[in-house]
Each structure stands twice: as C-alpha cells, then as structure tokens.
Amino acid sequence: MTTDSTTTSPPLVVDQLAILVRRSLRTSARVPQLLMFSLTMPMAMLVLFSQVFRSVSDSPGFPAGVSYIDFLTPAMLAVSTVMAGTNAGVAAAIDHTNGLHDRFSTLPMSPRLAGVARTINEVLFTLVRGALLVAAALALGFRFHGGVLDAVAALAVLVTLAAAMSALFGRIGDRLRRPDVVQFAGMMIMMPFMFVSGAFAPLSTMPAPMRTIAAANPVAHATDAIRGSVLGTADLSDTTIALATAVTLWAALTFIRRWPWQRSARIGADVLGDAFRAAPEAQR
Amino acid sequence: MTDDAVLVDGLRVSYGRMHGLDGVSLSVASGQTLGVLGHNGAGKTSLIRVLTTQVRPDQGRVLVDGVDVVAHPAQVRSRIGVTGQYAGLDDFLTVMENIELVGRLAGLRHAARRRARHLVDQFDLHEFDTRRVGELSGGTRRRVDLAASLVAAPRVLFLDEPTTGLDPTARQAVWEVVRDLTAEGTTVVLTTQYLEEADRLADQVIVLDHGRIAGQGTPRELKRLVGGKVLRATVPTGRLSVLGNRPHTSTPAGWGRTTVSYTLPDDDATIGLLAQLTRDAGGLSDLEVAAPSLDDVFFHLANPAPTTASAGASA
Secondary structure, three states, rough: OOOOOOOOOOHHHHHHHEEEHHHHHHHHHHHHHHHHHHHHHHHHHHHHHHHHHHHHHHHOOOOOOOOHHHHHHHHHHHHHHHHHHHHHHHHHHHHHHHHHHHHHHOOOOOHHHHHHHHHHHHHHHHHHHHHHHHHHHHOOOOOOOOOOOHHHHHHHHHHHHHHHHHHHHHHHHHOOOOOOOOOOHHHHHHHHHHOOOOOOOOHHHHHHHHHHHHHOOHHHHHHHHHHHHHHHHHHHHHHHHHHHHHHHHHHHHHHOOOOOOOOOOOOOOOOOOOOOHHHHHHOO | OEEEEEEEEEEEEOOEEEEEEEEEEEEOOOOOOEEEEEEOOOOHHHHHHHHHHOOOOOOOEEEEEOOEEOOOHHHHHHHHEEOOOOOOOOOEEHHHHHHHHHHHHOOOOHHHHHEEEEHHHHOOOOOOOEEEEOOOOOOHHHHHHHHOOOOOOOOOOEEOOOOOOOOHHHHHHHHHHHHHHHHHEEEEEEOOHHHHHHHOOOOOOEEOOOOOOEEEHHHHHHHEEEEOOEEEEEEHHHHHHOOOOOOOOOOOOOEOOEEEEEEEEHHHHHHHHHHHHHHOOOOEEEEEEEOOHHHHHHHHHHHOOOOOOOOOOOO
8 A cells, every 4th residue: 555645734614614515415416306306396285285275365364455376475485495494304314324424523624514514505405496486386377566675585584494494404303313203203393383374374364372383483484574575565574583583593503502501422512612613723 | 742642541431320431541652553342332432432522521531643632622633534333424425526525524625536536546446436335335335434534644543343244355455454554654543343353453452341441462462361271162051060160251052062161371270171171071072272362362351250360451
C-alpha cells in the first residue's frame, strides 16, 4: 500500500451544508417512484377533494362569494407540505439504519447539519410541489385574487411551514430510528395538524374545543394566512402569526436538542452545544 | 501533549445503573495497534464510542492524539477515522460518491475525488466504483466503509469489530489493509471477538470483562499468563461432577459428552492432570495438549478458575 498525500483544512460549515444538501437531493432523485408520488399525490387529492367536498361551499359558515377551489387550494398547499414532512423523518431514520448517523457523529461537523440539509431539501421540493399544485388548480378554475406582496407572503409562509414540518418529522425520525415506524407515527401526528384547522371546512363550523386547539396549530395559521393572500383579504397579523409560529417551531426543534436540566449522553449535543461551531474548533 | 496516540485514565461510563466501563485505563503508543477483546457486552463498543467522541464519559480523562475528547470533540474528529460494526454508508450513493462525501465533509474539498479514486484503487473496488452501495455484498460494503474511514488520512483509526460477518477471504483483505496502515505509522484501535485477529494484528491486547480490564499485555505476555500448557479432552458429561479439577471451559460435544479444557503451569502438572482424568473420567477422547492460544487467554481471564496455578489479571 502506498501513502497518498492528503491535505485537510478545517471544513467550513457552509461547505458542509452544501455537500449535505447535494447528497439529499441526489438521494431523493435516485428513488424516482417516491419523488413522483410525493410531487403528484397532492394534485390527485386536489382534484378529488375539489369534486367530493364542493358542496361544503353551500354550508352556512362558508365565506360568501368564494369558490371552493379558491378555498381548497391554499389548504392543499399547507396540507401537502405537512404530508411531505414525513419524508424528512423517513430520511433521518434511514440515516440511522444505514449507519450514516454514527458516521456523521465522528466527523468534524455539527450534529445539526444533516437535519438542516434535509430541511433545505424539503423546502426545495415544497416549491416544486407547490408549483405543480397551483398549475393543477388553475386548470380547475382557481384564481389568485391578491397582489404581488400577497404572493410573496404566501410563499414565505409555505417555506417556513415546510422547514418546521421537516424539523419536526426529522426529530421524530431521529428518535424512532426506523423508517416504517416513522411512517405510521407520521400519519398519527399529521392528522390533527391537517384536520384541526380550517383547511377543509371553516373553523367556525367546528366545536369550541377544536377551535382552541387550532389556535396553537401552525398548519391552521399557515392555511389561514395563505388563504388570505389568495383571496386578497390577508392582513399583516395573519402572515406574521403564521411566520412566527412556523419559525419558532423550526428553531426550537433544530437548535434545542435537550432541555437545559438534561445532560446529554452524547458529546456536543447539549442545549445549543456546539451548534455550528465545528469549523472554528477544528483549527489546529 | 503526550507521545501516546490514545491515553485513557480512570474511564467510567454507565447506562442508568449499569456500568458500561468501570475504571478503564490504557495507553496506545503512536503507530501501534491495540486489540480490545471481550464477549458481547464486555464494554468494547462503549470504549470505542467514548474514544470517537460519540458518548460522554461519566468520569475519567480521555485523550486522542493529545486532544481531550470532551473538551475538543471537533478537533478529535478531524484526526480520527472510524469503522463501526455496521457500515456507515448511503445506500443510494455509489462507492465513489460515498468515499468522496466523507472526504469533503472532513475538509478535503477538491482533493476528495482524487483521494477517493486512490482508495478505490487501493481497496480493489474498481469494478464497483459506479455501483450504488445498496447493491453490494456485505464484504464489499465493509471494504468501502473502511476506505471511507481512511479518506482524510486519519492519525488514529478505530475499528469496531471490522471483520464480524465477513468470509475468510474478505477478513484476510481487511487484515492486510490494517497491517499496511500500521506500517505507514497509523495508530489503530481494534475491537474484536476473534482472538486470531488480535493475535495477528495487535502489538498490545486488552481483555475487557464486564467493563473492566481483565488482562493486558502483548499477545505473548498474555499467553504466558495462562501458563505453559493447555489440555483439552472430551469426557462423558455425567462424569464432570466427579472430576477433581474444575475446567476453564466446558463445551457440549454431543452424544452425552463434553469437551473440557484446562490451563496448566508446566509439563508435570499436565502429566498429573492427564493421569487423574484417565482414572476418573471414564473414557477420554480427542485429547490435545498444546501451547496456549489467545482463546485460552480470553477464557482464562474472563472465567478465572482457582485450580490453575499462574493465572492472574494485570488490570
């Protein structure tokens, strides 16, 4: 065996993140079946729901003068983002089963980077999925009634919701460590997110306890904010609350690995431990 | 800083009320290979996980390449390579992409591809380099994993049971790689259940038992600890209770017979025991008298019996 000259320099966090995002995208592209179903299932659901539930628009609590497809499309954007969040959980669990999680924990990188990379991957797919969904909705008669600022606000809400859901399911994947279990757990968790909200029917038609729970549901806030943007009725507070809820959830799940009084068995995994400090520490 | 590539002093790791490691101290000089032997659950993987910054010790000081694993984990991680019991690879990426991924994350940047190509050549992985890792056999995956561990030319390499589950040919290939690495000056810490592996590769061996060091030394020193001779014989199982000496190991041999082995200090003791067994056992077969192997050392230290004269642990 001959020695090959190798020069390592302290790795930069941005470089490592770019490498991990590229890896996530490449891995996603190599399972085309999953990619295809993940991107097209929301379109199929939109077509189905827009026909099956269209009589909801005749119910007394339904906003006057709004078509059901305009009501449903923002909800499907939010709901499909929640559903796709489980992909991040499954990807995290696969990293455990194939030993990559352990491999990453012995490399000079932050333990949070793989999760952040999965989040970026999920945000990119959310944008593609959203574009396909809106295209299908336009074919079904959907119209955007807001202005440019409304469109930007809706996009921002969608992106932050994707980040929050990816972080949430990623943590679940890290905890459960088995892709099949994550998928079932994901179903359990996404149900209240999806249905205890005004996604498919106005919240005013639901019992009071449901409305109380919905007040803490980031998906409910995202649905309301995106719907407001679509209908041109959004005010700043709707968007702000949706953004704040999603960003808080994302940040808490990404950066807080343990509660302050808990001691981690893993080195560098305490609260805000060595998050993003890998590069400076690696300098010799 | 210290000349030792690995220095462990008073290491304790517990999982709830269970001790993973209980007061372990050891050192490995630069360029040497340490073999860590032990049963399942003896603490081998716990030791590797502390040394590779994955588990926080409850007590003790651990330095790798002179750097404290708790105070500066990222510095340690930039100096080590790790091959765990299971290959740490992305099944959807190719062999080249996997090795390059680890190299880039370790800070190799543009040199990662050249280095990955070099390792593919070195590990004879040409025919697989564009194949996805998920399509490869267990032995080939293990070779890819080892190559990935070496991509950033680590100063200290940790191998946690690297040949478990491999066929003899693949095992020989891994041994050859480890020998080449140590010849180049890499320090290696190797856990194994295969005593032959430790015998062939390790300069120093420690035997872990229930989280403590039951014995340590060179393979030759440890064999000397056991004594001069090992006597093995197969006897009727029903006669075990009337044999005066308690064997170090006894293994069912089928058909109502059991294979027993004794470690003995010298020829006189061996002849005496043989005479006694011939008289009391009621029929001996498969009789064998040999110099002790590391297997004998392992069983001797992990199951000390009072009947052998020179047994002793040096923990």
